[in-house]
Amino acid sequence: MLPALAGIGAIVLAAAGAFAWTAGWIGSGLTAQRMTDAIEATGAPHPGFRRAHAKGVCVYGTFRSSGAAAALSTARVFVQAQTPVVGRLSIAGGDPLGADAKARVRSMALLLRTDDGQEWRTAMNSFPFFPVATPAAFHAQTLAARPDPSTGKADPAKLAAFAEKYPEVKKFQAWAASAPWSDSWGNTEYNGVNAFRFTAADGSVRHVRWSLRPQLPFAALDPQQRDQADGDFLASDLAARLAQSPLRWDMRLTIAAPDDPVNDASRAWPDEREQVLAGTLELVRAEPQATGACRDINFDPLILPAGIAASDDPLLAARSAVYAHSFNRREREIAHGKAAQATGEGAVR
Numbered sequence: 001m002l003p004a005l006a007g008i009g010a011i012v013l014a015a016a017g018a019f020a021w022t023a024g025w026i027g028s029g030l031t032a033q034r035m036t037d038a039i040e041a042t043g044a045p046h047p048g049f050r051r052a053h054a055k056g057v058c059v060y061g062t063f064r065s066s067g068a069a070a071a072l073s074t075a076r077v078f079v080q081a082q083t084p085v086v087g088r089l090s091i092a093g094g095d096p097l098g099a100d101a102k103a104r105v106r107s108m109a110l111l112l113r114t115d116d117g118q119e120w121r122t123a124m125n126s127f128p129f130f131p132v133a134t135p136a137a138f139h140a141q142t143l144a145a146r147p148d149p150s151t152g153k154a155d156p157a158k159l160a161a162f163a164e165k166y167p168e169v170k171k172f173q174a175w176a177a178s179a180p181w182s183d184s185w186g187n188t189e190y191n192g193v194n195a196f197r198f199t200a201a202d203g204s205v206r207h208v209r210w211s212l213r214p215q216l217p218f219a220a221l222d223p224q225q226r227d228q229a230d231g232d233f234l235a236s237d238l239a240a241r242l243a244q245s246p247l248r249w250d251m252r253l254t255i256a257a258p259d260d261p262v263n264d265a266s267r268a269w270p271d272e273r274e275q276v277l278a279g280t281l282e283l284v285r286a287e288p289q290a291t292g293a294c295r296d297i298n299f300d301p302l303i304l305p306a307g308i309a310a311s312d313d314p315l316l317a318a319r320s321a322v323y324a325h326s327f328n329r330r331e332r333e334i335a336h337g338k339a340a341q342a343t344g345e346g347a348v349r
C-alpha cells in the first residue's frame with residue numbers, strides 16, 4: 001500500500017512540477033508573467049520592442065577560437081576555427097528611443113551557431129557584477145524603481161527600503177556612482193556575470209564566467225557632455241568605426257577557485273583568478289534592429305551547446321523564463337501589427 005501511495009505521490013508531484021514549469025513559476029511565488037508585468041510597468045508601453053534593453057542595433061561577424069578553451073569544455077565553438085555570429089548591441093532600459101547619454105549600462109548579446117547546428121546564446125552587460133543575487137530581489141528592485149505617478153520618479157523611500165532588505169545592492173550602487181561611462185559600444189567590456197559549468201573531454205567540471213574585452217582602449221564619456229550628446233551617438237559612432245575597420249573583443253574565461261560563489265552573480269571573483277583566452281570576436285557590420293536578424297531572436301542565456309551548462313545560479317532560470325515571456329509578447333504585437341517597428345516607423349536608428 002505504502003509504495004503504491006508513494007508512487008501516486010511521485011506522479012502528482014511530477015505533474016505539479018510540469019504545471020509549474022509551463023506556468024513559468026520561478027519560485028518565491030513569482031512567475032515570469034509577474035516579473036515581465038513589473039518590468040513593463042517601469043515605463044510607457046512600447047509594443048513590439050523588448051521589455052528591457054529595448055534600444056539596440058543588430059551586428060554581424062565571426063568568432064575565431066584560439067583553441068585554448070578546448071581544455072575546459074567540449075563545446076564545438078572552442079574547437080571550430082571560425083563560427084558566424086549574429087548579435088545585438090543595446091542600452092539598458094525599456095524605451096526604444098531613449099537617449100544614449102542617459103543610459104550608463106551598455107550591452108552585447110551574441111548567438112554563435114557552429115557547423116553541427118548547436119547554438120550558444122549569451123546576453124552580457126557592461127557592469128562587472130549584478131546588483132542582486134536572486135530573482136525575488138530583482139523583482140523587488142523593479143517594483144521599487146517603478147515611477148510614482150505623482151512625481152514621475154521612483155519613490156526614494158521605496159528605494160531605501162529595498163536597499164535595506166537587499167544590502168548587496170549597495171556594492172553595485174558604489175560601482176555605478178564611480179565607474180566612468182564608456183563613449184562607444186566598441187570600447188566597452190561586456191560581462192556575462194552568471195557562472196556556467198564547463199565540462200571537458202575527460203569529464204572534469206569547472207565553473208566559469210566569461211567576458212568580452214575590447215581591443216580598443218576604454219574612453220570615457222565626459223560627464224559634462226552627457227546632456228549635449230546626440231541621443232543616438234552610440235549607433236552613429238558604431239557605424240563610423242565599422243566603416244573604417246572591424247571591431248574586436250577577446251573572449252576571456254575566468255575559472256572559479258573552489259570556494260568562489262558560483263550561484264551568486266552579485267559577487268565578483270578576485271581579479272587574480274586563472275583566465276583563458278578562448279578566442280576573438282570580430283564584428284564587421286551593423287544594421288537597424290527593425291530590419292535586422294536580431295529583432296526576432298531571444299538571447300536566452302540557457303540556450304547552450306554541449307560542454308557548457310547552467311550553474312545553480314537562480315537568476316539563470318528566471319532570465320530564461322522572463323526573456324521567453326518578453327519575446328512572446330513582442331512577437332505577438334508585431335504579428336498583430338501593433339508595433340511601430342514592424343512598419344519601420346519609429347525604428348531604432
Ligand code: HEM
Pocket residue numbers: 035036039049050051052053056088089090107108109123124125130134135138191192193194265297298299315318319322323326327330
Ligand atoms: C532576473 C534577472 C533578469 C531579468 C528579469 C531580466 C529581464 C530581461 C528582459 C525582459 C529582457 C528582454 C528580452 C527580450 O524581449 O528578448 C532582457 C534583455 C537583456 N538582458 Fe536581462 N534580465 C535579467 C538579468 C540579466 C543579466 C544578469 C544580464 C547580463 C549580465 C542581462 C542582460 C540582458 C541583455 C544584454 C539583454 C538584451 C538582449 C538582446 O539584445 O536581446 N540581464 N532582460
